[in-house]
Amino acid sequence: MENKRRLFALITPPSVFLLFFFLIPLVIMALYTMKSSTFGPLFPLSFEAFTTFFSNPAYFVLLLNSSQLALLTAVLSILLAYPVAYYLVFYTGSRRVILLTMLILPAWISYLLRVLAWKVILGSEGLLNQLLISAGLIENGAPILLFSQAAVLITLVYVWIPFAALPIFAAMERIDPRLHEAAADLGAPPSVTFWRVTFPLTMPGVASAFFFVFIPTLGEWVTPNLVGGVSGIMYGNLIQDQFGRALNWPLGALMSMVLLVLVGVFSYVFNRFIPITEVPVSS
Amino acid sequence: MLNKIKNVALVLLATAMLAACGGGAAEPNTQLVVLEWSGYEEPSYWEPFALQHPDIEPEYSFFGEDAEAYSKAQSGFAFDVVHPCGSWWGLYVEAGLVMPLDTSRLSNFDQLFPELTQHGVFNGQQYFIPWDWAYESITVRTDLVDEVPDSWADLWDPQYAGKVAIFDSGESTFLTAAYALGYDPYNTTPEQQEEIKQHLIALKPNLLTYWVDYTEINQLLASGDVAVGANTWNDAWATLNDEGYEVEYVNPTEGRISYACGFGISAKSTNVDLAYDYINALIDAQSNANMANDFYYGAANMDSVPLLDPNLVAVFQYDDPAILAQSNFQHPLTQEQREMMTTIWNEVKAQQ
Numbered sequence: 096m097e098n099k100r101r102l103f104a105l106i107t108p109p110s111v112f113l114l115f116f117f118l119i120p121l122v123i124m125a126l127y128t129m130k131s132s133t134f135g136p137l138f139p140l141s142f143e144a145f146t147t148f149f150s151n152p153a154y155f156v157l158l159l160n161s162s163q164l165a166l167l168t169a170v171l172s173i174l175l176a177y178p179v180a181y182y183l184v185f186y187t188g189s190r191r192v193i194l195l196t197m198l199i200l201p202a203w204i205s206y207l208l209r210v211l212a213w214k215v216i217l218g219s220e221g222l223l224n225q226l227l228i229s230a231g232l233i234e235n236g237a238p239i240l241l242f243s244q245a246a247v248l249i250t251l252v253y254v255w256i257p258f259a260a261l262p263i264f265a266a267m268e269r270i271d272p273r274l275h276e277a278a279a280d281l282g283a284p285p286s287v288t289f290w291r292v293t294f295p296l297t298m299p300g301v302a303s304a305f306f307f308v309f310i311p312t313l314g315e316w317v318t319p320n321l322v323g324g325v326s327g328i329m330y331g332n333l334i335q336d337q338f339g340r341a342l343n344w345p346l347g348a349l350m351s352m353v354l355l356v357l358v359g360v361f362s363y364v365f366n367r368f369i370p371i372t373e374v375p376v377s378s
Numbered sequence: 379m380l381n382k383i384k385n386v387a388l389v390l391l392a393t394a395m396l397a398a399c400g401g402g403a404a405e406p407n408t409q410l411v412v413l414e415w416s417g418y419e420e421p422s423y424w425e426p427f428a429l430q431h432p433d434i435e436p437e438y439s440f441f442g443e444d445a446e447a448y449s450k451a452q453s454g455f456a457f458d459v460v461h462p463c464g465s466w467w468g469l470y471v472e473a474g475l476v477m478p479l480d481t482s483r484l485s486n487f488d489q490l491f492p493e494l495t496q497h498g499v500f501n502g503q504q505y506f507i508p509w510d511w512a513y514e515s516i517t518v519r520t521d522l523v524d525e526v527p528d529s530w531a532d533l534w535d536p537q538y539a540g541k542v543a544i545f546d547s548g549e550s551t552f553l554t555a556a557y558a559l560g561y562d563p564y565n566t567t568p569e570q571q572e573e574i575k576q577h578l579i580a581l582k583p584n585l586l587t588y589w590v591d592y593t594e595i596n597q598l599l600a601s602g603d604v605a606v607g608a609n610t611w612n613d614a615w616a617t618l619n620d621e622g623y624e625v626e627y628v629n630p631t632e633g634r635i636s637y638a639c640g641f642g643i644s645a646k647s648t649n650v651d652l653a654y655d656y657i658n659a660l661i662d663a664q665s666n667a668n669m670a671n672d673f674y675y676g677a678a679n680m681d682s683v684p685l686l687d688p689n690l691v692a693v694f695q696y697d698d699p700a701i702l703a704q705s706n707f708q709h710p711l712t713q714e715q716r717e718m719m720t721t722i723w724n725e726v727k728a729q730q
Binding site for chain 2: 326333339
């Protein structure tokens, strides 16, 4: 009896919080998709937003493009973060926490500032072009590297590397060093040890890193807004437009719901391969 | 234990409900809440009000774009005076957010350009009082292009490939494409709307980016990444010219787009007398000129023209009585028109 009470006391506050600040807003959002206008009454229900959205393939193409970009961002962030985490865990000994902190340090600066910094680097008179010109690699009149999908990708990968490194780092730290010793004792060369012992054991960390990067990137709108230009626009930009300038909240709500469903599907499919329960919580 | 939690939950709920009901009506005639663009709170724009009511300090709530102000007003934010631009005025009237005004209570009203005040009239009654007006046209870095465009249609010229930035607005881009195609943007058939959409998609190879706020386009033009700033306001030309760049503010053959912004009084205002005094102070010839000189805009008050910076008067022809009639003045939009334009623009942007 006492246990039940304690359990009840423990789960009530978060449940109430989730109810008011997650579930109810979500239901309101779902209802908004069926409103005929942003500020009008809910009834009579209208499916105008659905017609607009599903009759125009451009929205799907953009969603597909944004998914690809998010996927590429997640994969590149992991590819770049993995060796760094590996080096930190296995080669830096007691200094690894300091080095990890240094890796994460840029993430303490405002997200907006880190994105804006890339505007300074990639601009036509930016640092990168200046460097290339002074090295004699390109002539004057350098191409503008900003305002493209590539600029969005570079910026996003940069922003997310520390977040990808954290769960991988945590997964590697948990590997028992005796496993490596055992592998060596049995005559496995380092490459075989890596592929047959280390790599499989870090997969939950990699999976967690993938989710850390992929899901927020899919809904991203700040970075494409600042460095994306015409070709680097993402699905999230259009959602933001619907709630802002366009004042079409029903369509914006519908677009958000479609994104939510898509993320749900991705998570489900991914979870089939790597159960999320085995993913370590990053420190 | 459980009871305690229940109590805490009840208190929390009650607090939340109180907060939800808060922000209600202001005390009558003791304060004035102005829903205003940031930057317009400058006391020299309403000095006569300060002299008349030395004990009252207007309280400002700022917005960055019209959509934001409108949704704030729609969601029940209590304000007395609001400053939207002309194409939004109709929506405020349609939604019953503002009251019809008695212009005899504004001693400066007769000094305003009738061409501007007429846009604030709905159902035979004056709802909005114009204050600032400006153009939307093309600012060109003449040193970066071989030929300066002389029409809206020229924006599609392949010689400007990747050199153009256009205002990220469904309304402005729709108007631009309609004028370039020779249509009346306020009377389009569905076929013409489709043609306008395809025309805007065809503009994309020329576009480097969309610009959102004026500081952004001014920087893009200054850095030279953009040579042709489409749908830019007077300040783009004036700021770059002041900094010594070679710029021209085009007068397109189809006519510049122009617009006015102005003040309305909330239908729920409890400070109506103060609101009238405040608006009357804003449209005073000197106050109006102070604002216009700071932002390089036109002033709605005819008597402000002699007080404006003569260079700006010359460039923007503020002293030409026919100048307003020569440009394409932005009409108030209905909800349907606005939705149609923004939907088209979003579909254009989504197209990859």
